[in-house]
Amino acid sequence: MSKVLPVRVVAVLPLLLIAACAPQTDMGVNNDVDIDAAAERAQSSINAYHPDTVLPANDPVAPPPATDPMPSPTPTSAASVPDGLEEPLVPPAPGAPGGLPDDRTPISEAPAAPDSAQGAAHVVERYYALIGERKYKPAWQMWRGGGAGSRLTPTDFADSFSEFSEYHANIGAPGRIDAGAGQRYVTVPVQVYARLKQTRKPYYAIGSVTLQRSDVDGGTDAQKIWRIQQVALKPAFKR
Template identity: 35%
Template structure:
């Protein structure tokens, strides 16, 4: 009989216990939480959960952080990034070396107080007469030495020789062949 009374007391106590309100809390990211009712007990502050490390950011392409094949289109993109980093640092002679045999076509960028570029995803590689070409879109912007601001799209074309007998390591590296400013779209 004592056991039955004890069991009944425990069940009654369990049924009348208040549920843990913190477990029922819903966290909505990006919205302000609703104000608690005036008679609600003070709750300790909570920290919203962190997103998982592998959650993709919408509208952005995830680029591999692994090694990049220097012969790939992404390798050509790195050459363009290096070129514009050297230009931004005003290391024009070093930047001109990335033009290879087309160095005489390299623009004189010394007339700019500031020169920056956003380098975008390279296009697909295309082969022609023993060479491979790739284009890399860029948005160049900055300020001239006269104080004029500018912003213009550009397309950088890079070339490298295919891995053919008799080609040198230098010929098999990506080199800038030309930089075009496309005509404005109407």
């Protein structure tokens, strides 16, 4: 994994298969699958920021950027697809609908400081690498408050990815660092490409991850590390 993320250039995480058995399905049900609803059910629990939940006192809270809420999902079922017939995962290209921004700015060769915007992008890269490897607890701990900022227990966090047999992400170049009340914020573009477990069909989503760190005098080292504040994704299916 490169130590330096390109500026406005996509860094592709390796395809890491999440070993999970497809559940038994009823072959007599209607095969017209509401794929949007199935995928949204898996993502909706970690997309919304809920400020009514109290975080630890040493983890200051500031209002996150406004994002479009995910629609309420509805349950679906589907017949399985024979092995070898799955549609390949081919996420939309940069600049295309559902793709990351296509900015041809030259790649920076300078090392990325941990407290820089590039350092924040490395955190997001590591976060999705852990999810792709099914290492859900360390990924959960990358949220603010050692995981509390996700508003999920470690078990619920892991379960939020149970609809997928594999899960990957492309990470875009981070935006500028914004400041407020001794805090620093940065938003990193993200493109998710995954496979639904029931249907084995591809799922694509586009959005961003917002990170926060403290910049006050006397703050602890832990408070000065970039932590995930919000994940905001919306479906971007490639037909």
